[in-house]
Every structure is written in C-alpha cells, then in structure tokens.
Amino acid sequence: MDKNLKxxxxxxxxxxxxxxxxxxxxxADAIGDSLNFTRRRxxxxxxxxxxxxxxxxxxxxxxxxxxxxxSGSSDRYGVLxxxxxxxxxxxxxxxCNEENKLAAPxxxxxxxxxxxxxxxxxxxxxxxxxxxxxxxxPSKPLYRKIQCNHCNEPACATACPVHAYNKTAEGPVxxxxxLCFGCRYCMVACPYYVPAYDYNSALEPRISKCTMCDxxxxxxxxxxxxxxxxxxxxTFGKRIDLIKVARERIMKNPxxxxxxxxxxxxxxxxxxxxxxxxxxxxxxxxxxxxKAPMLENTKGFLSTVPLVFTIWPALFGMLYAATQHRSRSExxxxxxxxxxxx
Amino acid sequence: xxxxxxxxTENFRSTFMEKLRMGMTWQEYTRSLITPFNIVAALILSIGxxxxxxxxxxxxxxATHASNEYPWGLFLGWGLFGGVxxxxxGFVMATAYYIFGFKDYxxxxxxxxxxxxxxxxxxxxxxxxxxxxxxxxxxxxIMGFGTGSVLFLVAWHVSTYLTVQIIEFSPxxxxxxxxxxxRRWALMITVGxxxxxxxxxxxxQSALGAMFLLAPGKLxxxxxxxxxxxxxxxxxxxxxxxxxIVVSTLCARFLRHRADDTFLNSLDRxxxxxxxxxxxxxxIYFALKLIGVAHDDNWGLLNTPYGHxxxxxxLLFVLAPAAVLTYGVKTHRVGIVRFGAFYAVLGILVNRxxxxxxxxxxxxxxxxxxxxxxxxxxxIVASIATMHILIFRWIVNRMPVIxxxxxxxxxx
Numbered sequence: 001m002d003k004n005l006k007x008x009x010x011x012x013x014x015x016x017x018x019x020x021x022x023x024x025x026x027x028a029d030a031i032g033d034s035l036n037f038t039r040r041r042x043x044x045x046x047x048x049x050x051x052x053x054x055x056x057x058x059x060x061x062x063x064x065x066x067x068x069x070x071s072g073s074s075d076r077y078g079v080l081x082x083x084x085x086x087x088x089x090x091x092x093x094x095x096c097n098e099e100n101k102l103a104a105p106x107x108x109x110x111x112x113x114x115x116x117x118x119x120x121x122x123x124x125x126x127x128x129x130x131x132x133x134x135x136x137x138p139s140k141p142l143y144r145k146i147q148c149n150h151c152n153e154p155a156c157a158t159a160c161p162v163h164a165y166n167k168t169a170e171g172p173v174x175x176x177x178x179l180c181f182g183c184r185y186c187m188v189a190c191p192y193y194v195p196a197y198d199y200n201s202a203l204e205p206r207i208s209k210c211t212m213c214d215x216x217x218x219x220x221x222x223x224x225x226x227x228x229x230x231x232x233x234x235t236f237g238k239r240i241d242l243i244k245v246a247r248e249r250i251m252k253n254p255x256x257x258x259x260x261x262x263x264x265x266x267x268x269x270x271x272x273x274x275x276x277x278x279x280x281x282x283x284x285x286x287x288x289x290x291k292a293p294m295l296e297n298t299k300g301f302l303s304t305v306p307l308v309f310t311i312w313p314a315l316f317g318m319l320y321a322a323t324q325h326r327s328r329s330e331x332x333x334x335x336x337x338x339x340x341x342x
Numbered sequence: 343x344x345x346x347x348x349x350x351t352e353n354f355r356s357t358f359m360e361k362l363r364m365g366m367t368w369q370e371y372t373r374s375l376i377t378p379f380n381i382v383a384a385l386i387l388s389i390g391x392x393x394x395x396x397x398x399x400x401x402x403x404x405a406t407h408a409s410n411e412y413p414w415g416l417f418l419g420w421g422l423f424g425g426v427x428x429x430x431x432g433f434v435m436a437t438a439y440y441i442f443g444f445k446d447y448x449x450x451x452x453x454x455x456x457x458x459x460x461x462x463x464x465x466x467x468x469x470x471x472x473x474x475x476x477x478x479x480x481x482x483x484i485m486g487f488g489t490g491s492v493l494f495l496v497a498w499h500v501s502t503y504l505t506v507q508i509i510e511f512s513p514x515x516x517x518x519x520x521x522x523x524x525r526r527w528a529l530m531i532t533v534g535x536x537x538x539x540x541x542x543x544x545x546x547q548s549a550l551g552a553m554f555l556l557a558p559g560k561l562x563x564x565x566x567x568x569x570x571x572x573x574x575x576x577x578x579x580x581x582x583x584x585x586x587i588v589v590s591t592l593c594a595r596f597l598r599h600r601a602d603d604t605f606l607n608s609l610d611r612x613x614x615x616x617x618x619x620x621x622x623x624x625x626i627y628f629a630l631k632l633i634g635v636a637h638d639d640n641w642g643l644l645n646t647p648y649g650h651x652x653x654x655x656x657l658l659f660v661l662a663p664a665a666v667l668t669y670g671v672k673t674h675r676v677g678i679v680r681f682g683a684f685y686a687v688l689g690i691l692v693n694r695x696x697x698x699x700x701x702x703x704x705x706x707x708x709x710x711x712x713x714x715x716x717x718x719x720x721x722i723v724a725s726i727a728t729m730h731i732l733i734f735r736w737i738v739n740r741m742p743v744i745x746x747x748x749x750x751x752x753x754x
Contacts, residue, residue: 042466120410155556156489159488159491159493159556160481160493161482161486161488161491161494161496162481162487162494163487163488163489164488179481179485180474180478181471181472181473181474181479181482182475183472183474183493184413184414185413185491185556186415186558188411188413188553188556188560189556189557191560196410197410197413197474199406200400200408201400201401202397202398202399204475205402205475206476263506283408286559288558288559289559292560294550294556294558295490297555298490298492298556298560300551301492301548301555302490302495304546308541309541312537312541313541316437319441319442320440320441326443327443339632
C-alpha cells in the first residue's frame with residue numbers, strides 16, 4: 001500500500017502513529033489507548049482526584065493487561081545483513097560518514113589496523129565494522145558491522161522523557177537534538193548499547209546514533225551503507241519481504257546458516273535483520289534479549305498511576321477524617337466527664 | 343511620606359540582616375564561623391567547586407568516566423537513587439502526624455519535612471550536574487512529553503513534590519519572619535499538601551525502581567525483578583523512619599542549643615517509636631526481597647559471586663540492622679536503636695548503589711574496574727554533600743525547626 005501516506009513529519013507521536021497504522025488490528029487500539037492514557041495522567045490529575053476520570057483510567061488499566069504484542073506496521077523498511085557475505089571492506093563506514101557529513105576519521109577507511117581492537121559506534125561514527133576469528137576456517141576472519149537496529153518499539157523512545165526519539169512510519173528511529181536534555185536514560189535502556197554520547201561537549205552535548213538514512217528511506221531510497229555494499233551482504237527492502245528472503249536462504253543452505261534471524265523477534269523485532277553462519281554470540285550480539293518490547297516491562301507499573309491518583313486521596317482522606325472523628329469524640333467524652341464532675 | 347517609606351525599608355533591611363546573623367554583630371558572626379567543622383567543609387569545597395566549574399566548561403568528560411556503556415555514575419547512583427529514599431522523611435512524618443494522628447511526634451514533623459525538602463533539592467542538584475543540558479530541565483514539562491517514560495513521571499513528580507514540600511515547610515520560614523496571616527493560609531492547606539505528598543511519593547519512590555525495568559539484560563537478575571518498584575517504595579518508608587532518627591540524633595548532638603526542651607525531652611521516647619516502626623518495615627522488605635528471588639526462581643544464582651554480594655546486602659545490610667534495632671527496642675536501649683538507624687541508612691545506600699552501579703552491566707568485561715569513580719566525580723559529590731549539610735545547619739540555626747516559636751504556640 002502507499003507508504004507515503006504517512007510522512008514522518010506528520011505524526012509527532014510514534015505511539016499514536018502506530019495506532020493509526022495498525023488500525024485493522026484489534027489489539028493495537030488497546031495499546032494506543034494504554035499509552036495515550038499516560039499522557040492524560042497529569043492533565044487528569046486534578047480531575048482524577050475528583051474521581052471524574054477514575055472510571056476511564058480504570059478501564060485503560062484493564063485493557064493494558066490484556067493488550068497483545070504489536071510488531072510494527074507491515075510495510076516498514078529494513079535491512080537484511082547476511083554476515084556470511086561480509087568481507088570487512090568498510091565501504092559502508094565510508095558511505096555513512098559521507099552521507100551523514102561526519103568528521104573525517106583519524107584512521108583512513110582503507111586501513112585494516114582498526115580491526116586490532118573491537119570498536120563501537122561513537123559520536124564521530126554511526127557505524128563500525130569489527131573483525132572476529134572464524135571458528136570454521138581460521139584463514140577467513142568474520143566481520144560484523146554495528147549500528148542502531150531500529151527497533152519496532154524502541155526502548156530508547158520508551159525511556160526518553162522529552163520525546164526526542166521517534167519511530168517513523170518507514171522504519172528509522174530518529175533522534176531530535178533540539179529536545180534532548182542529556183539525561184542518557186536512552187543509553188541505559190538500549191539493550192544493544194547503541195546510543196553514544198558526546199561527553200566532550202560542555203554546551204551542546206548530544207546523542208549520536210545511526211539514522212538509518214531517514215532522509216533517504218522516507219523517499220523509498222536505500223540507506224547509504226546498503227547501497228554501497230559491494231558483496232550484497234546488506235539488502236535494503238520491506239522488512240516483511242526481507243524476513244522471507246532470510247528464511248529462504250536459511251532453508252536452502254541449512255549447513256551454511258544457523259537457524260535464527262536475529263532481529264525478527266528480539267525486543268519486539270528490529271528493522272535490521274541478521275543471518276549468520278556461526279552463533280550470534282560469537283560476534284558479540286547480546287543473547288539475553290527478551291522477545292517482548294521493553295515497553296511491556298513498564299506498562300504494568302504506569303497503569304497503576306491513575307489508580308494511585310484516584311484511590312489514595314479517598315483512602316487517606318478517609319483516614320484523616322477517621323482520626324479527626326476519633327479525637328473529637330475523645331475530647332467530647334472528656335468534656336462530658338468534666339460536666340459530670342460538676 | 344517617602345521618608346517614612348525609606349525608614350521602613352531601612353528598618354526591614356536591618357532586621358533582616360540581623361536575622362541572618364542571628365542577632366550577632368558582623369564581627370561576632372564572622373568569628374563564630376571559624377570552627378574545625380567549617381574548616382574541613384571549606385577545604386572540601388575549595389577542591390570540589392572548581393571541579394564543578396570544570397564540568398560545566400569542559401563537559402562531563404573531565405568529571406566522569408564518560409563511558410557509553412556506563413551513562414550513569416555516582417551523581418545519580420548516590421545523589422538521586424540514594425538521596426530520594428532517604429528524603430521520604432517529609433512524607434512519612436507528615437502522614438504519621440496529620441493523617442494517622444500520631445500527635446506525640448509533633449516535635450519531629452518539621453525536622454522530617456526539612457530533611458525531605460533539602461534531600462529533594464539536592465537530589466535535583468546532583469541531577470543538574472549530571473544532565474547534559476541542565477538549562478533544559480523544564481523540557482519534560484513544556485517541550486516534549488515522553489508520556490510512556492518512567493523518567494517523565496519522575497521528572498513531574500519530583501518537581502511537583504519539591505513545590506509541595508516548600509509549602510509544607512513554609513510555616514517555619516514565615517514564623518522566622520513573624521508572619522501571622524500568610525502562615526495561617528499555609529497551615530490551612532497542610533492536610534491537602536500531605537495527601538498530595540503521599541500520592542507523589544508513592545509513585546516516584548517506586549518509579550525510581552521502575553526505571554530499571556527497561557534494562558532487564560543489563561541489571562543482574564537478582565536485583566532485576568518485576569517487584570523492583572515495590573522494593574523501592576517499601577524500603578523508602580523504613581528509610582524515612584531511620585533517617586529521622588539519624589538526623590534528630592545529629593541535631594541533638596551538634597545543634598543542641600537550637601532545640602527546645604520539648605524536643606530534647608521527648609526525643610528518646612520518640613526514637614524508640616520510630617525504631618519500632620522501622621523494624622516492621624525492614625522485616626516486610628526483607629520478606630519481599632526473598633519473594634523476589636522466589637518469583638523468578640533465582641535461588642541457584644545465590645551461590646555465585648554476585649549472589650554472595652546479594653546475600654551480603656540482604657543479610658548484613660537489611661536483616662542485621664533490623665536485628666540491632668529489634669534488640670535496642672526490646673531492651674529499651676536508645677543508644678542501640680540509634681546505632682541501628684545509622685546502620686540501616688547505610689543499608690539503603692548500599693542497595694541503591696547496587697542497583698544503579700554495582701549490579702548494572704554486571705556481565706560486561708572488566709565491569710568492576712569500570713565502576714570505580716574518578717576522584718573528580720567523588721570531589722563533586724563530596725562538595726555537594728557538604729553544601730547540603732551547611733544549608734541544613736544554616737536553616738536549623740535560624741528557623742524554628744527543632745524548637746517551637748513560643749509566640750505561635752497557642753495557634754497549634
């Protein structure tokens with residue numbers, strides 16, 4: 001269907017946008033509701049104390065409990081990364097650097113000395129390629145390009161208190177430096193340790209991470225890295241199609257690949273998908289990623305917020321009234337006693 | 343007319359200055375400031391304050407490890423996660439006194455509220471030092487609503503609760519200025535403010551724990567639990583009770599001349615009562631921690647290095663202080679109760695630092711090497727903690743906190 005129907009500039013809220021995109025899914029509405037009701041939380045505080053919103057909040061909470069997983073809109077883009085085909089040429093690093101106008105690297109992109117240490121994405125590099133020994137054939141080392149995986153339901157966006165992160169309809173998870181106040185909770189939340197922070201800047205520190213070339217992808221153009229890749233290790237396309245491609249490759253070459261598409265289900269699924277010939281932990285992929293989006297972990301807690309706002313005032317107000325009543329009637333009894341004495 | 347105004351202004355200015363100097367002349371006042379404690383404080387500040395300036399001119403890189411794997415360090419681990427539970431004193435004492443009707447605790451209510459107010463103020467100060475762009479601190483309120491974020495909740499609640507606590511403490515400030523009418527207005531909304539305090543505290547104390555729910559793969563499974571919001575809330579309540587014992591003990595020892603007889607004479611009895619309350623909270627918390635282990639069936643992890651450290655935390659820093667307090671209460675020895683309270687406060691800090699620093703990223707290589715803070719970070723923390731003590735003392739020295747202003751007595 002028409003992917004351009006939803007421009008990323010249009011929906012300010014990724015969550016409400018997900019809701020709109022997946023309107024045909026019955027459970028998506030429930031999720032949208034449960035997320036949006038947290039927005040109502042503070043608006044509703046005053047009203048909630050009066051009890052006006054109490055019932056509405058309660059029902060939202062119940063819906064949350066029954067909400068199912070939501071794996072993202074079906075026509076999002078992604079990149080399939082076939083780790084068996086990567087030769088460590090680092091042309092993706094170079095293309096990324098140029099496309100995003102990043103600072104020139106200290107070591108040129110054709111210098112293999114960088115492989116001597118394991119690197120990670122930093123302020124000056126949204127993506128890096130690392131080298132790993134090959135357990136099958138020591139003469140052919142393995143390579144892995146690291147960048148943001150662009151989760152379907154990003155933990156960074158869930159963590160961000162100022163809504164600086166946005167999951168666009170086309171797939172990229174974008175970051176708005178104009179909103180960021182530098183709390184770095186996104187770095188705590190990201191299960192892949194992707195966001196990097198500019199600790200050297202006193203006045204304009206920012207988070208850096210792969211943009212998935214949002215400016216290209218929103219027009220249906222591939223990311224700079226996948227366009228340049230000379231070996232075909234990176235394939236750009238609709239995520240839903242890429243999963244089929246990945247499955248087919250694994251099915252046709254069961255000896256070449258392990259039976260796992262990394263990113264299909266990890267943390268609710270990611271736009272970047274990986275297939276590999278050796279177990280993913282060999283490349284340093286985290287192996288303890290839960291299937292459910294991270295969002296699910298805090299949803300239960302946040303759903304108690306309206307309950308506390310409604311029930312606590314009544315409960316503690318009543319306790320106060322009870323205390324007052326008791327002390328009044330005690331005083332009253334004293335008063336009567338003195339009366340009696342007279 | 344204008345002369346009269348001038349005289350009034352001058353009159354106000356001189357009384358105000360006199361209040362600041364506590365009735366001393368400038369000479370006397372300056373001389374009274376030279377004490378061993380102040381000299382140590384000045385030394386700490388002379389090292390720490392320049393480091394704070396460096397942090398704001400050269401970036402966090404000069405003060406912290408500046409690691410992309412360890413975005414948070416001592417500022418939040420000690421200042422925010424450790425400071426906020428120990429500042430639950432205001433909400434716990436106000437609730438006990440105003441809502442539950444524990445009228446005997448009147449001499450300690452203001453002290454609890456002041457401890458809470460300053461605790462939150464300085465928790466916010468640590469946060470401001472840690473934030474990349476602290477001048478955008480208000481952004482969650484106006485610029486971007488990350489409504490699905492637990493930190494959004496914390497930001498709103500901590501700022502709202504700070505305001506609530508200023509209102510709660512305002513009668514003391516107004517009495518200092520001998521105000522009658524405004525003070526009465528402030529008192530009128532006390533119960534409402536107290537209930538607001540309960541709501542906000544319940545939510546943000548537990549939210550500080552809930553923040554870690556987003557990092558299941560990073561926090562060690564013995565500390566990561568779906569119950570973590572409950573752990574944080576429950577422990578904050580007993581933390582408040584033992585913290586009031588600690589602060590009142592320190593006040594009775596070092597600021598004795600600012601306390602009235604009501605405070606000093608009732609303190610031992612009230613300390614016993616607070617200790618008793620804390621014991622209940624601590625045993626409940628200990629039971630909850632065991633339920634947490636059982637819930638995820640993590641018993642097998644207990645016999646690992648991190649499991650041993652976990653056992654140290656819950657046995658030596660929860661159960662042991664609870665046992666000390668129990669012994670003190672049972673044998674009516676207030677000194678032992680006080681010791682148990684200091685011990686329990688230490689236990690709270692150990693737990694919060696474990697969650698936010700020691701057990702966080704436990705599976706990264708060279709983890710324990712990474713969590714040792716650089717001296718700059720320690721210097722900043724030490725200087726903020728010193729300012730905390732100095733401002734606390736400044737207020738207790740001047741305002742009726744551990745004494746009643748006799749001219750307001752009839753109004754209670």
